[in-house]
Amino acid sequence: MQKTIFVTDSTDGIGLETATILVSQGHNVLLHGPTRQNWRHGKQRSLR
Secondary structure (H helix, E strand, C coil): CCCEEEECCCCCHHHHHHHHHHHHCCCEEEECCCCHHHHHHHHHHHCC
């Protein structure tokens, strides 16, 4: 079952790893980070 999940502080560390796993499982993941630059970096890494 596909879900939409909001992961806070998902631009690095545990949050990024969690977001990456959820995306690989087919979920829609909303990323959140302290700065736009961090958010873009997290997005690029989680979509690999």
